[in-house]
Structures are given as structure tokens and as C-alpha cells.
Amino acid sequence: MLSEQEKKELRDMAASAHIREEFALLDAASRAARARGGVDQYVQFLTAMARLSPTPALPRLFVPHRIVRI
Numbered sequence: 001m002l003s004e005q006e007k008k009e010l011r012d013m014a015a016s017a018h019i020r021e022e023f024a025l026l027d028a029a030s031r032a033a034r035a036r037g038g039v040d041q042y043v044q045f046l047t048a049m050a051r052l053s054p055t056p057a058l059p060r061l062f063v064p065h066r067i068v069r070i
Contacts, residue, residue, distance in 0.1 A: 013019050
């Protein structure tokens, strides 16, 4: 159970416009993060953008790695 002082603090915070704005920003950021696509959508986007490019990408030399850790 919350004490009367804790309840009053929560009511004061709920009445604060600044606190409500901050929670609204957090909510919007959370929704945007959930709306982002997965890896498949990202690969599809990159494929479509590569098709729009008028020149092919320059070939790059392979750089061997002796120690690779995941």
C-alpha cells in the first residue's frame, strides 16, 4: 500500500503538464520503435534503392580476418 505522502506525490506528478508531455514523448518513441520493420523489410528497401542507382557499386577487395568472434 502507498502512504498518503506517496499518493499525494503521484497526484502532483499526474497534474504536471511537463510530466505528461514527457510520458507522451516516451509513448510516441515506443510506438515508433514497434512500427519499425524487421530485417526482411530492410533488405527489401536496400534492394529497391540499389535498383534506383544508375551505376553499379564499385567492387571492394576482400579483407581476410584471422580472428572473428561473435
